[in-house]
Amino acid sequence: MSNTFNSPQPLCHYDVVIVGAGFSGLHAARILARKYSVLLLEASAQVGGRVRNHQFANGDVVDIGGQWIGPGQDRMYKLAQETQRKIFPLYNRGDNLLFVGKRKIRYQGAIPKMNALALADLGLMLRRFERMALQIDPQKPWAHPKAQKWDSQTLHSWIESNGFTKTAREVFKIGIGAVFAGEARDMSLLHALFYAASGESMEHLLSVSGGAQQDRVHGGTWSICSAMADELGEGCTLNAVVRKIEQTEDGVSLCYEQEGAMICVSARKLILAIAPNQINRIQVSPPFPAWRDQLFQRMPTGSCIKYVARYNQAFWRDEQLSGQIASTQGPVHVVFDNGEKGKDAGLLMGFVDGDTARTWDTKTADWRKQQVLQCFVQYFGEKAAQPAEFVEKNWSAEPFIRGCYAAHMTPGAWTSGGEKLRKPEGHIHWAGTEMATEWYGYMEGALQAAERASAEVHSLLSRHLERAIK
Amino acid sequence: MSNTFNSPQPLCHYDVVIVGAGFSGLHAARILARKYSVLLLEASAQVGGRVRNHQFANGDVVDIGGQWIGPGQDRMYKLAQETQRKIFPLYNRGDNLLFVGKRKIRYQGAIPKMNALALADLGLMLRRFERMALQIDPQKPWAHPKAQKWDSQTLHSWIESNGFTKTAREVFKIGIGAVFAGEARDMSLLHALFYAASGESMEHLLSVSGGAQQDRVHGGTWSICSAMADELGEGCTLNAVVRKIEQTEDGVSLCYEQEGAMICVSARKLILAIAPNQINRIQVSPPFPAWRDQLFQRMPTGSCIKYVARYNQAFWRDEQLSGQIASTQGPVHVVFDNGEKGKDAGLLMGFVDGDTARTWDTKTADWRKQQVLQCFVQYFGEKAAQPAEFVEKNWSAEPFIRGCYAAHMTPGAWTSGGEKLRKPEGHIHWAGTEMATEWYGYMEGALQAAERASAEVHSLLSRHLERAIK
Incomplete structure (x- = not known):
């Protein structure tokens, strides 16, 4: 590596360096550390990536990042068990509320009592979407006979031409906002279908009991990350911002900035476990091929602001409300009761997603808080106006x-470069939930991608070892 | 600025630092240098940005980047005059050829002799597109009453539902590929309409005589950049890769890497005149607000490979061919005769654009060359098989x-963040063709954005001066 910044020559050599200590990087490090010397670098002051805890003044700990796990996410359940975390179901008793414009519909289970036409329309849209998604092989969405067609339009366009009632289209879009943290126009139809296919089905992704919002982790999902980091000990380094990567024939050199110093290390293999929007920000030498840089340019990350209001009592539960809200008007389109039982009860969690989330930082924090609380009051009454604590x-x-939550493939991205997306680039291997073929966008996807990347690295390093022994 | 990398404290202070020495940065520097101390930083080894010359072994100089100017681009004509460059018209005599699938159509002027139905269909599509584009105010495309609708679909979707014959749709898409260096699905319909509106009309952008491909600059457009850089002298620094920008109340500090050293400077105002895909790659402190980072994530740059084959004779001219080709099959979809008269004749220039350009670097240079020459042979006969020289x-x-050529706004980008795109971010002002409201994507746009940014900076600095004097 050229000795820029007057940095010392590489100080340490590792078998594997991993960048990004979210679920994916931590999991890969944990797997590989059993056989190899591993260094895990995290740019932030804490591990967890898009998963984080917030502790309220009263001691309650709440997830302010990724939080749910559900059936089919076997790796997450196993990991929770291995790290001695307790699982509990999302509070799911009582009635849900759906707000369509100014109408309020109170219902139980998954299906709101809308007017029969809108309901039938919504049902048909979902069925049509599922039928297409079922045909997608999440290993290779680009290979579907209609991939070009589905990748050339936005999901929004599909909704517009397949929903015949305004209500059905609007309710469908609430679901999209909540599942993707984005607008239906942010991604291609093919990406949405792939996403659903990678997570079993859209219905599964939309559901609480039996679906992707079924379970929570006691103490927050971040506590799993924390336990994984503890296991790695010194092998996990915080506040380490990777600036330069240089590939050679034998491996990589890498420089990271830490507390004002530039530190360089070398490794035989490198795993990048960061969001695609971050990858092109690192200087890489030789530069990535044109197709890869162009592909990462077409993988913007979605946008979502998570709000949690803590009340001294979960007063909505007394009114037989589940705390689960969907609203076509917003700005908070979706709400859940994020509390456990007993002392941990009294938490309302709301999502502001897509364009609103993207542009809300032009407003003051106080204005945003008032907007969110106004929604909560509309949904749950005046008691919601004065939370004891509030976090954004x-x-x-x-x-x-x-x-x-994750990158959205813009129209054309899957079919122009997707096939090569996960292929190693020299000694660089790819993890992170965006490199998953199962549960893309979920913590489970982060683990799946980590296992695939680790297996690739192990296979190469062990072959190398075999050759050395012979 | 925090003194990372053990870099010295800012050595020099400037009124204005400008990043990126393409047409935009050079023009801004030239304007501001008349009144202020200016430093222009260029990351590459030469100025010009997306404009560059190639010199063949026989001495011929050809444009391998942006090359055309046309009516309405007054700034470019004026600048060419100021830098003593001669203008000449693109070779535009004889017949054009259109290849639709395996059919070859020889025609004169702008309109090919396709079958009547396809021709009428294409004409109607273009008229419908123009009618919409005419309604767009390029100062604020987001303000059109249908902006949300047009920004929620891809241009591809619009073509599919507005072209009734396959031929018309395919020919329209060749035009899009050539004008945008992208696929119709890469951008929103609103962006395409804005783009056309910012450059007068789609017909203007598609035309040679009387349109955006009318004129060339003798010695290459790059020679204008070179003259501008000469004027700036030491004020323009090459191989200076900006890594860090820090804003304070009074201005900015900025560190760039040059020949292995990190050099820091400070300035009262900063103009970024680089492509949006590059902006997020610089470390900025305090970080850009969420909306701006998210917006730049949604402004991927198009893709295009430019090929020039030099022949000892412009043999196609003898056959009364203009050298202008459009082909639905490609991979070279568009060809022009890029030669002047006399000794400079014999140049065929072809574009490979969009997805093909994006992914062609997975093939060998030789394979690509053969593909391009096969197209040239198909278009002009066997004589095209053996160019004397060839450049990619x-x-x-x-x-x-x-x-x-420029960034494409993906669906949703214009209407979710476009309104604030060009607003200064603290002391940072925005130039580059993507910040233009006239001739977005063109060299003329680069100049227009530079003039707007320079005027902003001048207005602020001169007001400051007035206050200081009072």
């Missing part, structure tokens, strides 16, 4: 993250 | 550029 997390404002 | 320029592979 805007993932698009977070340096080294810059969006959530 | 892939702008997506170019570090510090990573695409061309």
Whole structure:
């Protein structure tokens, strides 16, 4: 590596360096550290990536990043068990509320009592979407016979031409906002279908019991990351911002900035476990091929602000409300009761997503809080006006993250470069939930991508070892 | 500025630092240098940005970047005059050829002799497109009553539902590829309409005589940049890669890497005149607000590879061919005769654009050359098989550029953040063709944005001066 910044020559050599200590990087490090020397670098002051805890003054800990796990996410359940975390179901008793314009509909289960036409329309839209998604092989969405067609239009266009009632289209879009943290126009139809296919089905992604919002982790999902980091000990380094990567024939050199100093290390293999929007921000030498740089340019991350209001009592539960809200008007389109039982009860969690989230930092924090509380009051009555505590997390404002939940493939991205997306680039292997073929965008996807990348690296390093022994 | 990398404290102070020495940065520097101390930093080894010359072994100089100017681009004509460059018209005599699938159509002027139905269909599509584009105020495309609708679909979707014959749709898409260096699905319909509106009309952008491909600059457009840089002298610094920008109340500090050293300077105002895909790659402190980072994530640059084959004779001219080709099959979809008269004749220039350009670097240079020459042979006969020289320029592979001609706003970008795009961010002002409201994507746009940014900076600095004097 050229000795820029008067940095010392590489100080340490590792078998594997991993960049990004979210679920994916931590999991990969944990797997590989069993056999190899591993260094895990995290740019932020804490591990967890798009997963984080907030502790309220009363001691309650709440997730302000990724929080749910559900059936089919076997790796997450296993990991929670291995790290001694307790699982509990999302509070799911009582009635849900749906607000369509100014109408309020109270209902139980997954299906709101809308007018029969809108309901039938919504049902048909969902069925049509699912039928298409079922045909997608999430290993290779680009290979579907209609991939070009589906990748050339936005999901929005599909909704417009497949929903015949305004209500059905609007309710469908609430679901999209909540599942993707984005607008239906932010991504291609093919990406939306792939996303659903990678997570079993859209219905699964939309559901609480039996679906992707079924379970929570006691103490927050971040506590799993924390336990994983503890296991790694000194192998995990915080506040380490990777600036330069140089590939050679034998491996990589890498320089990171830490507390004002530039530190360089070398490794035989490198795993990048960061969001695609971050990858092109690192100087890489030789530069990535044109197709890869162009592809990462077409993988912007979604946007979502997560709000949690803490009340001394979960008063809505007394009124037989589940706390689950969907609203076509917003700005808070979706709400959940994020509390456990007993002392941990009294938490309302709301999402502001897509364009609103993207542009809300032009307003003051106080204005945003008032907007959110006005929604809560509309949904749950005046008692919601005065929470004991209130927290906001805007993932698009977070340096080294810059969006959530995950990258949306813009129209054309999957079919022009997707096939090569996960292929190693020299000694660089790819992890992070965006490199998953199962549960893309979820913590489970982060683990799946980590396992695939680790297996690739292990296979190469062990072959190398075999050759050395022979 | 925090003294990372053990860099010295800011050595020099300037009124204005400008990043990026393309047409925009050079023009801004030239304007501001009349009144202020200015430093212009260029990351590459030469000025010009997406404009560059190639000199063949026989001495002929050809444009391998932006090359055309046309009526309405007054700033460019004026600048060419000021820098003593001669203008000449693109060779435009004889017949054009259109290849639709395996059919070859020879025609004169702008309108090919397709079958009547396809021709009428294409005409109607263009008229419908123009009618919409005419309604767009390029100062504020987001303000059109249908902006949300037009920004929620891809241009591709519009073409599919507005072209009734396959031929018309395919020919329209060749035009889009040539005008935008992208696929119709890469951008929103609103962006395409804005783009056309900012450059008078789509017909204007598609035309040679009387349109955006009318004129060339003798010695290459790059020679204008070179003359501007000469004028600036030491005020323009090459191989200076900006890594860090820090804003304070009074101005900015900025560190750039040059020949292995980190050099820091300070300035009262900063103009960024680089492509949006490059902006987020610089570390900025305090970080850009969420909306701006998210917006730049949604402004990927198009992709285009430019090929020039030099022949000892412009043999196609003898056959009364203009050298102008459009082909629905490609991979070279568009060809022009890029030669002057006399000794400079014999140049065929072809574009490979969009997805093909984006992914062609997975093939060998020789394979690509054969593909291009096969097209030339198909279009002009066997004599095209053996050029004396051949040059390829892939702008997506170019570090510090990573695409061309310009950024495409993906669906939703204009209406979610466009309104604030050009607003100064603290002491940072925005130039580059993507910040233009006239001739977005063109060299003329680069100049227009430079003039707007310079005027902003001048207005602020002179007001400051007035206050200081009082």
